[in-house]
Amino acid sequence: xxxxxxxxxxxxxxxxxxxxxxxxxxxxxxxxxxxxxxxxxxxxxxxxxxxxxxxxxxxxxxxxxxxxxxxxxxxxxxxxxxxxxxxxxxxxxxxxxxxxxxxxxxxxxxxxxxxxxxxxxxxxxxxxxxxxxxxxxxxxxxxxxxxxxxxxxxxxxxxxxxxxxxxxxxxxxxxxxxxxxxxxxxxxxxxxxxxxxxxxxxxxxxxxxxxxxxxxxxxxxxxxxxxxxxxxxxxxxxxxxxxxxxxxxxxxxxxxxxxxxxxxxxxxxxxxxxxxxxxxxxxxxxxxxxxxxxxxxxxxxxxxxxxxxxxxxxxxxxxxxxxxxxxxxxxxxxxxxxxxxxxxxxxxxxxxxxxxxxxxxxxxxxxxxxxxxxxxxxxxxxxxxxxxxxxxxxxxxxxxxxxxxxxxxxxxxxxxxxxxxxxxxxxxxxxxxxxxxxxxxxxxxxxxxxxxxxxxxxxxxxxxxxxxxxxxxxxxxxxxxxxxxxxxxxxxxxxxxxxxxxxxxxxxxxxxxxxxxxxxxxxxxxxxxxxxxxxxxxxxxxxxxxxxxxxxxxxxxxxxxxxxxxxxxxxx
Numbered sequence: 001x002x003x004x005x006x007x008x009x010x011x012x013x014x015x016x017x018x019x020x021x022x023x024x025x026x027x028x029x030x031x032x033x034x035x036x037x038x039x040x041x042x043x044x045x046x047x048x049x050x051x052x053x054x055x056x057x058x059x060x061x062x063x064x065x066x067x068x069x070x071x072x073x074x075x076x077x078x079x080x081x082x083x084x085x086x087x088x089x090x091x092x093x094x095x096x097x098x099x100x101x102x103x104x105x106x107x108x109x110x111x112x113x114x115x116x117x118x119x120x121x122x123x124x125x126x127x128x129x130x131x132x133x134x135x136x137x138x139x140x141x142x143x144x145x146x147x148x149x150x151x152x153x154x155x156x157x158x159x160x161x162x163x164x165x166x167x168x169x170x171x172x173x174x175x176x177x178x179x180x181x182x183x184x185x186x187x188x189x190x191x192x193x194x195x196x197x198x199x200x201x202x203x204x205x206x207x208x209x210x211x212x213x214x215x216x217x218x219x220x221x222x223x224x225x226x227x228x229x230x231x232x233x234x235x236x237x238x239x240x241x242x243x244x245x246x247x248x249x250x251x252x253x254x255x256x257x258x259x260x261x262x263x264x265x266x267x268x269x270x271x272x273x274x275x276x277x278x279x280x281x282x283x284x285x286x287x288x289x290x291x292x293x294x295x296x297x298x299x300x301x302x303x304x305x306x307x308x309x310x311x312x313x314x315x316x317x318x319x320x321x322x323x324x325x326x327x328x329x330x331x332x333x334x335x336x337x338x339x340x341x342x343x344x345x346x347x348x349x350x351x352x353x354x355x356x357x358x359x360x361x362x363x364x365x366x367x368x369x370x371x372x373x374x375x376x377x378x379x380x381x382x383x384x385x386x387x388x389x390x391x392x393x394x395x396x397x398x399x400x401x402x403x404x405x406x407x408x409x410x411x412x413x414x415x416x417x418x419x420x421x422x423x424x425x426x427x428x429x430x431x432x433x434x435x436x437x438x439x440x441x442x443x444x445x446x447x448x449x450x451x452x453x454x455x456x457x458x459x460x461x462x463x464x465x466x467x468x469x470x471x472x473x474x475x476x477x478x479x480x481x482x483x484x485x486x487x488x489x490x491x492x493x494x495x496x497x498x499x500x501x502x503x504x505x506x507x508x509x510x511x512x513x514x515x516x517x518x519x520x521x522x523x524x525x526x527x528x529x530x531x532x533x534x535x536x537x538x539x540x541x542x543x544x545x546x547x548x549x550x551x552x553x554x555x556x557x558x559x560x561x562x563x564x565x566x567x568x569x570x571x572x
Contacts (some may be wrong), residue, residue: 003053006044010057011081013041017388020159021069022469024255029473031166034159035182042133042190051100058099063092065154072467074507079393081260090149095140100138102545126195126208127215128548130187135545137183138176142538149365152437156182158473165230167502170480171528172229172535174439180537181222188219189264237501238483240521244405244426244452245286247274247324248489248497248516250508252499254460255293255491261310263294268318270515275322277517285517288326289489290341292433292458295330302330303354320352325403327430327489329456332357340393343368345430345456347401358430359395368392398448401428405522426451426522433457436475436486439535446482446531451522454488460492460511468493468510476502481530487520 019026020033035051041061048054066088073084134198137156145152157175159182160167169177195212249270253263265292297305306315319326328347334340341360349355360368402425425529429445429452436442436455445453455475459468479486479498486498493510497518506518 002058003048004056006048006053007060009040009044010061011064013038013044014061015068016040017154017156017159018065018068018306020156020395021065021154022158022161022473023069023466024464027465027469028161030160031160032164034156036189037156037159038137038183039193042187043193045099045103045133046111046129046190046194048103051089054103055096055559059092059096062095062154063088063316066091069154069470072462075461075463083364087151090365091144091151091154094144094149098140098143099136102139104177126191126211127218127523130184130191130215132545132548133187134180134183135541135548138179138538138544139545141179142176142535142542145333145437146535150362150438151365152474153470155179155474157477158470160190161469161473161476164502165234166226167477167480168230168233169226169475171530174481174530174535175477176535176537177226180541181226181446182223185219185289187484188215191215209567234501238523239527241524242405242424242522244403244427244428244522245283245289246487246518246519246520247271247276247281247285248487248495248508248518249274249288249290250490250492250495250510250512250514250516251291251294252460252492252513255296255458260296261312264310264315265312266513268313268315270513271318271322274515274517275324277515283519285322285324287428287454288322288324289454289456289487290326290328291489291491291495292329292345293331293491294328295346298331298333298341299344299354299357307352316348316354316476317351318352319348320350323350325350327401327454327456329432329458332359334359334393342395343392345432345433356399358399358401358432360392360432360435361395362435362441363392363394364434368434386439398429398444400445400448401430401452402426403428428452428454431455433459436478436488437471439481442478442482443531443534449525450484451525452480452484452520455486455488456490457488458491465493465510472496476504483526483528484523485520 016033017037020030020037022029041057044057045054048057061176066085070084070087073087076083099213108174141152141155144150145155152175155175157167157170157178160178161197163534167178171183173180192212195208249267251263251267251270253259253266271288271290274288275285295302295306307317308314328346328348330344330346331344332342332344334335334342342357343363344357344359346357347355405424405426415425427449429442429448429450430440431441431445431453432458436453436457442453457471462468468490472488476486476498478484479500480502483500485500488494488496488498494507495514495516496507497505497520499505499521500523505521506516508514
């Protein structure tokens with residue numbers, strides 16, 4: 001296969017994956033496209049003969065998926081071009097370097113390997129080639145979704161929003177279980193196309209076909225096992241032990257606009273509507289949640305300010321009038337001299353008193369968290385590009401919130417801000433926006449004692465439905481991984497409640513001013529395999545893949561060392 005055709009296949013694979021992910025044409029994506037999306041990529045890399053062509057294949061594939069599926073990053077205010085461009089180049093570079101390194105063993109002595117592949121001797125490597133590709137892709141999506149540069153968009157599990165049973169494997173292997181299944185199926189089919197292409201020149205055709213049938217059978221068995229596990233989980237899930245009555249406010253206003261008073265008054269009006277909904281049902285509201293970045297003044301100093309403004313109904317006086325605790329998105333001043341500010345969830349008790357905050361830990365790279373921003377040269381570049389020289393400072397600790405409710409047992413936790421003393425409570429964690437896509441953040445919150453994830457998000461700047469749905473597609477897996485409830489209170493969507501099976505039990509329409517008065521189910525805390533061991537699957541596959549791929553070289557290296565020390569002993 002020529003390098004031009006290889007690049008085209010890589011591009012085609014990127015387009016298919018981008019269409020499999022929720023987009024402007026297919027609102028909830030397509031799991032079928034996701035299942036087959038890596039076939040052209042597999043065929044391209046299997047016929048590649050040079051490191052440079054491998055790097056180009058992976059770079060084109062990553063950039064294509066990123067630009068088509070995450071085009072809405074171009075709407076990110078002053079950071080638009082910088083964020084979209086930097087994230088595209090970064091994603092492409094990571095995949096190119098990782099791919100060229102990982103597939104190094106497959107392009108060595110290509111001519112002799114080609115003859116071996118066409119012979120009966122090479123038939124046993126059919127399964128191992130598919131497995132090697134699968135291991136690589138799972139490890140790549142893990143590395144892409146971890147650390148400072150983490151961006152878990154453009155990944156295979158995002159295509160499964162319409163599925164209910166297959167995603168249940170996430171409480172064992174996280175989202176990477178789904179990546180494993182889909183990549184293995186794509187690799188198997190891609191291998192089949194290549195076998196068919198070379199079939200006329202293949203020796204002992206029956207033997208090769210028999211081995212390939214075994215790989216196909218394994219794909220079918222894996223698919224059936226995933227479905228069976230999903231059915232088992234569906235019939236064995238725990239029932240809620242208590243409920244948290246919450247009002248989720250979706251103001252559908254751009255918080256970047258200079259009309260904070262109007263934003264607050266709209267949120268107050270929507271809150272009243274939600275509280276009235278509970279009253280009409282004869283129920284009491286336990287918590288009100290406003291979305292990310294509703295407030296612009298920095299706490300704790302701003303507490304005095306919001307006691308008097310907005311003039312029509314000052315914020316903190318409004319909170320006190322409801323006699324309900326609030327969680328509101330706003331900034332916290334960490335260090336004025338160093339210009340360190342934190343994007344936070346602010347906690348207010350039922351009397352309108354500010355009690356504390358949780359600071360967002362996983363910041364958006366190149367938008368909220370800007371590398372080197374403390375250096376003057378970087379500050380000058382930022383001022384020229386976007387008009388200011390600072391981003392956010394990440395939080396460094398998990399802060400949970402204890403909310404009073406009318407049922408169930410209390411679970412103790414040492415890291416709690418308690419809004420009332422000694423009563424039946426629910427312990428919640430408040431991941432902010434990008435936090436709910438970060439495995440390390442949500443796992444830490446769960447292990448610290450969280451019973452419910454209450455996410456505050458502002459994606460209104462994206463101005464696209466696909467951006468809102470994509471964020472939801474990534475975040476909903478947290479409910480399955482930890483068998484806990486995920487609540488999302490967003491500026492413009494998708495405001496929703498997801499149960500411990502990943503089902504959306506309540507939601508609001510996108511881009512509408514509305515509030516949702518919902519009884520949030522709280523399930524008994526149980527340690528899932530994923531919560532206990534984290535991302536064990538991609539780590540295991542990475543090491544096993546490298547061990548398989550480089551086994552011959554490791555053995556050769558070992559023999560060289562042995563001969564070296566043997567010769568030294570003889571010389572002595």
